[in-house]
Amino acid sequence: MTMWVTWAERCAMSAVGVVVITTLAASASAQERSGFDAQTFAPVVSPGAVFSVDSAASAGHLQPYGAWMLGWANDPLVLEYEDGSREPVIDQQITGHLLGGLGFGDRYQVELGLPVIFSTRGSYEGASLAGAGVGDLTLRGKAQILRLAGGRFGLGAGFGLSLPTGDALAYRGAGAVSAHPEVLADYRIDSPAGPLVLSANLGARLQGVKEVHDLRIGPGLTYGVGAELEAVADVLFVGAELFGASVLVDPAITTSPLEALVGVRWALTEHLSVTLAGGGGLVSGVGSAAQRGLVGLSWRPDGAPERAAARPPACAVQTPPDYQGPRDEQGCALVAPQGCESLAADWTGAVDAQGCPLLDQDGDGILDAEDACPTEAADFDGLGAGDGCPEDDVDEDGVLDLDDRCPEVPGLRTHQGCPPPVQKAVREDNAIRILDKVFFQTDKAVIVEASFELLDQVALILRTNPDILLLEVAGHTDRRGDAEYNEMLSEERAKAVREYLVSQGVDASRIVARGYGSGQLLDESDTDEAHAANRRVEFRILEQGDEGGPSRAP
Incomplete structure (x- = not known):
């Protein structure tokens, strides 16, 4: 024979708490009778919670909260035999849940929860399960870890510890200490229907393994997702949630229930509210009842200053639906107060704190x-x-005015923003003429440090002359050696110069590099002086802008 839990729906009964009595799937055997905790669903009443699905929000420093929830469950524990017949073990149960907690430091809270079984109707193997008693006492702590996106997204962690105060043989307790760590998250949305809070929980149930009626009950995962809509501001909250569990030692359908709850919470005062909820099991298994109902009374701070992040601000001036005048960033009307009649009806500019035109x-x-x-x-x-x-940089030389000793004259960083004492580069019509040479390591495309100041001056000319649209860095070698190798070396050296200029703040799209090898000699004689003159780098302006538009060098 096998225990199971039927399909169910739920109609909600409290944003503060909910109790769900589990169901069992197992086979009857001649082994010694044992039991487990059928109270696997525990309500939560902390700020931002739906029914059993909690948010990451905390109650606030030294803010108390609490609730008394009364739950009814139909067929929370049923046996199904091989011939298809069914026998309820617990066919009805009424349970009250007493909850209370206190917030600390705006990020932490601790709470106690105690289920009180008022009435049970059922029996198993000739032994009556009727009666009353208490379930396992639970001590739970929660911490909000972070709050991002202007308070809209929150992440937290919780840890619960259950003490074996309930009778396991009557399915009111686990018979041993168990723990329940979990991760909590919430996200707050300003929806067209009102502020909406989405919550999700993922946790673990840490307890010893127990075999009951051919079922292995033990450690497992718990999860839940929920949503609460503030349908009427500060008065009516509508909630819905899905929650379930899976036993890791035997993850069968009978140990993996899934339930749903829907309901409302009606605020009687700022902190006191009534909850109604209902639902049942969507997937039969240990922890699902056929039908379940809940009603409760709760006291909690509005504790969720984060809820304001999902609530649009109220407009100071209410306007008719056909209002066509200017509005601010929140969609409120920009109406001139008394004394600001100069604000015209079609004013769309900025206004000051009094609503007057801000000129x-x-x-x-x-x-x-x-x-x-x-x-x-x-x-x-x-x-x-x-x-x-x-x-910040009037002369646009790349040195901020605060650090620039010559803030209105382009200069070099190495000279505190002032022009170099020795001018080594000059702009001409179609070129930047350098008055010194660019030196490289022998037979390499590595610039010698002594040439850095020269290239800094070339970069300065480019930065302060944006009309130079395209500059060619031309590399040349002497006639000695292999012509193909010389062309390759001159190309690499031209590229090295281009990379240096880009590193000094010149836009890479304004510079091209090309190697000519020994194809454009200045002196064709075979002397050391001729070879030195031929080894050079030139800067040719290929394209520049003027009043008539860009022009290219011939």
Whole structure:
């Protein structure tokens, strides 16, 4: 014979708590009678919780909360025989749940929970299970780990410890200590129907392995997802959740129940509310009842200052549905208060705290109508165009004005933003002429450090002359050696120079590199002086802009 739990629906009964009495699947045998805890579903009442699915939010420092929940379960424990007949072991049970807790430091909370069985109707193997008693006492702690996205996303952790105060033979307790660590998450959404909180839990049930009626009950996973909608602000909350479990030592359908709950919570006062819920098992197994109902009274802080992240701010001025005037970022009407009649009905600009027209948004003394940067205050350092925009580097030499000893004259970083004392590079019509040579290590494309200042000056000319649209770095060698090798070496050296200029802040798209080898000799004589003159790097302006548009070098 096998124990199982039928399909069920639930109609909700409390955003504070819910009790679900489990069902069993097993075979009758002649072994010694034993039992387990049929109270596998425990309600939660902390801020932001749905019914049994908790949120990551905490109650707030020294904020108390509590609830009294009364649950009814139909056929929470049923036997099914091989001939198809069914025999309820527990066909009805009424259980109360007493819950209480306290928050600490706005991130932590601890709580106690005790199920009290008022009435049980059922029997097994001739022994009556009727009667009353208490279940296992649970001590639970929770911590909010983080809160991101402006308070909308939260992550937390919980840990529960159950003490064997219930009678296992009457299916009211586990008969041993068990633990329940879990991870909690929530996300808050401003939906068209009202603020919506989505929650998810994933945990583990840590307990010893026990064989009961051919079933192996032991460690397993627990999970749940839920949602609560604030349908009427601060008054009516509608919730729904799915929750289930799976025993790891025997993950069969009979040990993997899935249930659903739906319900409402009605706030009587700021902290006191009534909960109604109902539902049942969607997948039969240990932990599902055919039908289940819940009613409860709870006290909890609104504790979730995070809930405000999902609630749109109230508008100071209520407007008719056909209002066509200007609105702010929250969609509220921009209505001029008394004394600000200058705010026209079609005003779409910024307003101050009193709702009056804000003619200088950034407060830099330059009216928006004349301010090129109306939302960014000017720096008033006496430099630049004075157009109302902040200017950190007036001469655009890459050295910030605060560190630039010559803030209005382009210079080099190595000279604190001032021009170098010796000019080594000059812009001409179609080229940047260098007055020194670019030196490389012998037979390599590695620039010698002594040439860095020369190339810094070339980079400065490029940065401060944006009309130079395209520059060619041309590498040349002397006539000695293999011509193909010389062309390759000159190409690599030109590329090395290009890479250096890019590292100094020049846009890579403005520079091309090409090696000519010994194809463009300046001096064809075979002397050391001629060879030295032929080994060179040239900077040719291929394309530049002017008033008539870009032009290319001939």
